[in-house]
Amino acid sequence: xxxxxxxxxxxxxxxxxxxxxxxxxxxxLRPNKNSVSRSVSGFVxxxxxxxxxxxxxxxxHYNTELHHRCLGRNLGMLQQYKCFGSSSASQIERNPLFxxxxxxxxxxxxEILGDKNVVEDEERLETANTDWMKKYKGSSKLMxxxxxxxxxxxxxxxxxxxxxxxxxQGGNTGLVGGSVPVFDEVIxxxxxxxxxxxxxxxxxxxxxxxxxxxxxxxxxLDTKGFIMPLDLGAKGSxxxxxxxxxxxxxxxxxxxxxLHGTVLGLEAVTANGNVLDMLGTLRKDNTGYDLKHxxxxxxxxxxxxxxxxxxxxxxxSSVNLAFIACKDYLSCQKILVEAKxxxxxxxxxxxxxxNNSMDLVLNHLDGVRNPVSSTENFYILIETTGSDETNDRExxxxxxxxxxxxxxxxDGVIAQDINQASSFWxxxxxxxxxxxxxxxxxxxxxxxxxxxxxxxxxxxRGRLGDLANVMGYGHLGDGNLHLNISAADYNxxxxxxxxxxxxxxxxxxxxSISAEHGLGVMKANEIFYSKSPETVAIMASIKKLxxxxxxxxxxxxxxxxLFSH
Amino acid sequence: MNTPSLxxxxxxxxxxxxxxxxxxxxxFYFFSFCCYRAMKILVAVKRVVDYAVKIRVKPDxxxxxxxxxxxxxxxxxxxxxxxxLRIREAGFAKEVVAVSIGPSQCVDTLRTGLAMGADRxxxxxxxxxxxxxxxxxxxxxxAEVENPGLIFLGKQAIDDDCNQTGQMVAxxxxxxxxxxxxxxxxxxxxxxxxxxxxxxxxxxxxCVELPAVITTDLRLNxxxxxxxxxIMKAKSKPIKKMTVQDLKVDVKSDIEILEVTEPPxxxxxxxxxxxxxxxxxxRNEAHxx
Numbered sequence: 001x002x003x004x005x006x007x008x009x010x011x012x013x014x015x016x017x018x019x020x021x022x023x024x025x026x027x028x029l030r031p032n033k034n035s036v037s038r039s040v041s042g043f044v045x046x047x048x049x050x051x052x053x054x055x056x057x058x059x060x061h062y063n064t065e066l067h068h069r070c071l072g073r074n075l076g077m078l079q080q081y082k083c084f085g086s087s088s089a090s091q092i093e094r095n096p097l098f099x100x101x102x103x104x105x106x107x108x109x110x111e112i113l114g115d116k117n118v119v120e121d122e123e124r125l126e127t128a129n130t131d132w133m134k135k136y137k138g139s140s141k142l143m144x145x146x147x148x149x150x151x152x153x154x155x156x157x158x159x160x161x162x163x164x165x166x167x168x169q170g171g172n173t174g175l176v177g178g179s180v181p182v183f184d185e186v187i188x189x190x191x192x193x194x195x196x197x198x199x200x201x202x203x204x205x206x207x208x209x210x211x212x213x214x215x216x217x218x219x220x221l222d223t224k225g226f227i228m229p230l231d232l233g234a235k236g237s238x239x240x241x242x243x244x245x246x247x248x249x250x251x252x253x254x255x256x257x258x259l260h261g262t263v264l265g266l267e268a269v270t271a272n273g274n275v276l277d278m279l280g281t282l283r284k285d286n287t288g289y290d291l292k293h294x295x296x297x298x299x300x301x302x303x304x305x306x307x308x309x310x311x312x313x314x315x316x317s318s319v320n321l322a323f324i325a326c327k328d329y330l331s332c333q334k335i336l337v338e339a340k341x342x343x344x345x346x347x348x349x350x351x352x353x354x355n356n357s358m359d360l361v362l363n364h365l366d367g368v369r370n371p372v373s374s375t376e377n378f379y380i381l382i383e384t385t386g387s388d389e390t391n392d393r394e395x396x397x398x399x400x401x402x403x404x405x406x407x408x409x410x411d412g413v414i415a416q417d418i419n420q421a422s423s424f425w426x427x428x429x430x431x432x433x434x435x436x437x438x439x440x441x442x443x444x445x446x447x448x449x450x451x452x453x454x455x456x457x458x459x460x461r462g463r464l465g466d467l468a469n470v471m472g473y474g475h476l477g478d479g480n481l482h483l484n485i486s487a488a489d490y491n492x493x494x495x496x497x498x499x500x501x502x503x504x505x506x507x508x509x510x511x512s513i514s515a516e517h518g519l520g521v522m523k524a525n526e527i528f529y530s531k532s533p534e535t536v537a538i539m540a541s542i543k544k545l546x547x548x549x550x551x552x553x554x555x556x557x558x559x560x561x562l563f564s565h
Numbered sequence: 566m567n568t569p570s571l572x573x574x575x576x577x578x579x580x581x582x583x584x585x586x587x588x589x590x591x592x593f594y595f596f597s598f599c600c601y602r603a604m605k606i607l608v609a610v611k612r613v614v615d616y617a618v619k620i621r622v623k624p625d626x627x628x629x630x631x632x633x634x635x636x637x638x639x640x641x642x643x644x645x646x647x648x649x650l651r652i653r654e655a656g657f658a659k660e661v662v663a664v665s666i667g668p669s670q671c672v673d674t675l676r677t678g679l680a681m682g683a684d685r686x687x688x689x690x691x692x693x694x695x696x697x698x699x700x701x702x703x704x705x706x707x708a709e710v711e712n713p714g715l716i717f718l719g720k721q722a723i724d725d726d727c728n729q730t731g732q733m734v735a736x737x738x739x740x741x742x743x744x745x746x747x748x749x750x751x752x753x754x755x756x757x758x759x760x761x762x763x764x765x766x767x768x769x770x771x772c773v774e775l776p777a778v779i780t781t782d783l784r785l786n787x788x789x790x791x792x793x794x795x796i797m798k799a800k801s802k803p804i805k806k807m808t809v810q811d812l813k814v815d816v817k818s819d820i821e822i823l824e825v826t827e828p829p830x831x832x833x834x835x836x837x838x839x840x841x842x843x844x845x846x847x848r849n850e851a852h853x854x
Binding site for chain 1: 615616617618619633634635636637638640643670673677680787790791792793794796797838
């Protein structure tokens with residue numbers, strides 16, 4: 001106990017250091033390289049490594065005795081390590097104020113939800129405990145599947161009274177570890193709440209439950225002649241509730257704006273079980289503080305979103321897609337400016353990818369070919385959506401031909417039918433998949449001024465040299481870079497070179513260290529790179545107000561030091 | 566007849582200039598028919614509802630709703646055009662002519678064809694929607710005007726799935742036909758085409774004498790994309806407008822479409838939550854045992 005307290009004190013004092021350099025020690029606790037290569041995705045089975053953990057002590061900040069005791073004591077709930085220690089996994093310790101699950105709790109849940117919807121089956125829990133990238137794994141023993149808001153409210157009320165930590169989960173496609181437990185938090189998966197409640201064909205307002213899968217909503221709307229205002233690669237699995245909770249961006253943000261604008265209302269349940277009905281369907285409603293915005297992007301840490309009311313757009317018939325190649329980044333920027341001016345109201349997507357990304361996709365995915373016959377340094381996807389086919393076509397062709405003449409574009413193709421368009425999109429949307437197949441990947445999602453976006457890629461390339469393959473691609477139209485570093489396997493030297501360099505670089509240019517992915521558990525301690533301490537302090541007070549015991553999605557979003565227990 | 570300027574003598578020893586004109590006209594009649602270098606390929610392309618669109622039947626059941634729906638070139642026609650372009654690029658043909666029959670928007674489809682690389686287009690304008698026999702008659706008249714060495718068509722159109730036009734054109738012209746082509750090899754000297762056909766039992770290889778009609782199947786090639794430089798060049802390529810009357814074709818149809826309806830909706834499956842429930846349903850609802 002004394003040891004524990006001393007550790008706490010040390011940590012509080014050195015919190016700044018931890019934020020920057022905390023993980024080096026962790027990395028040395030990883031098992032030797034051979035076992036990591038077993039699971040290229042980065043997931044390490046803690047049980048195997050128990051023996052080896054005692055051996056490695058190099059550069060270790062911790063007291064290994066403490067370690068022995070912790071490990072010996074809680075085999076089932078080992079301390080969570082980020083498998084390849086990117087950034088801030090300054091060792092997270094389980095909050096001792098949270099209770100542990102016992103049989104009385106389980107029977108209570110079974111009473112409310114019925115036996116079927118209380119999951120203790122290990123196989124199902126295994127999937128629910130692991131995130132999409134297989135980077136983070138929790139050790140939850142229970143998953144609950146409520147069918148309606150009332151059940152969610154009862155669950156949360158009980159958990160609050162018992163001080164049981166919970167993790168709201170949707171499609172589990174997040175990329176920052178925000179949707180899986182860190183320790184043994186109870187998983188509340190809203191997957192059964194998947195009904196469309198109402199759709200107004202005149203105004204285009206869709207009201208649905210939080211567990212609706214985005215692609216299903218898009219298909220439903222398609223029959224009515226409407227489209228969802230957001231579209232992302234994970235649409236086959238992600239839930240609208242999760243999209244709203246993480247303020248997902250996606251490919252159409254440049255045209256329809258962010259969820260803060262398109263979500264007209266939502267219903268959320270706070271930590272103590274109170275149901276906040278903010279499910280308006282009105283386009284304009286200036287009555288008091290607009291609380292729904294707190295929940296949009298809060299990543300489940302302020303409340304569980306149970307219903308969403310969203311403004312959808314009419315489906316326009318004329319969609320055109322061009323795939324063009326440019327020699328340098330300066331041309332890309334100029335094309336962006338020209339596109340916004342010449343294509344104006346019909347521009348609906350503007351994405352870019354560099355040569356390394358294209359090579360990766362061509363090498364790792366089947367059935368893709370480079371639409372452009374020559375290899376260039378940069379490729380851009382421009383999509384236009386409008387109501388007049390011939391008009392839009394002419395506009396796009398005129399714009400591209402002019403750019404070709406000016407020398408901004410070196411080559412390009414225009415998709416002639418939907419199939420060709422899908423194959424172009426496959427290239428851009430397939431980069432994430434190709435990265436997973438290529439080995440270890442370090443993923444960063446940054447918002448930067450458009451002129452600076454590619455400078456960080458070049459700088460990082462210079463810094464890493466032959467150690468890894470640096471790729472830059474993303475939503476150029478929104479100033480959002482997806483920076484990915486691909487290597488054969490996870491590597492301490494590499495992570496040391498990447499972080500905190502990337503965060504510092506971003507901070508220097510007043511960019512955001514997380515443009516659309518959110519903070520989750522990956523970047524919770526990094527928030528100070530993009531937000532001032534005063535701002536973060538107010539965020540912490542709001543969290544304390546809405547969730548005094550901190551049971552909703554703990555250890556995520558806000559820095560751990562603010563909640564030192 | 567082709568204009569004399571299209572005639573290429575290539576590889577022949579030309580006689581001295583004085584006799585050249587006399588010989589030229591002789592050669593012209595001989596070789597414009599036989600010489601590969603002057604061979605023209607006619608490709609028929611159809612504007613259809615895009616393959617990826619979810620179609621709906623019009624409420625009055627007269628057909629499929631094509632208002633506000635994305636239209637593009639029939640995928641099999643794209644493959645046909647691609648094959649024609651490859652043959653031209655290999656040096657076996659001089660000119661690829663794309664032809665489309667339909668309303669004014671067909672020009673868009675022809676522009677796509679020109680952007681892929683066709684040399685010129687022919688648009689037979691009509692607002693009626695014709696059935697395969699009428700189309701075949703129109704193509705026959707065109708063939709008599711243009712005198713191609715090969716006519717390429719897609720094996721079928723994805724809107725009506727008729728799979729008849731190519732065969733009918735060949736019959737009307739009295740030309741050999743090789744349908745469902747998955748490989749086409751031209752022989753310069755013997756003036757024949759060897760075609761692998763995809764049939765139910767596997768692959769059948771045919772040898773057809775030119776001129777012939779070939780309809781293309783999916784695995785023949787992967788069509789190229791329309792690149793920007795080609796789109797630019799396409800703007801200056803000519804599209805000739807013609808009418809059915811110009812070609813003196815009788816368009817009266819013997820077939821009348823009575824009704825178009827959707828197939829009955831598939832009943833959705835039911836998720837069962839346990840083996841017991843499954844057995845219960847199999848026994849009591851599906852009466853399997």
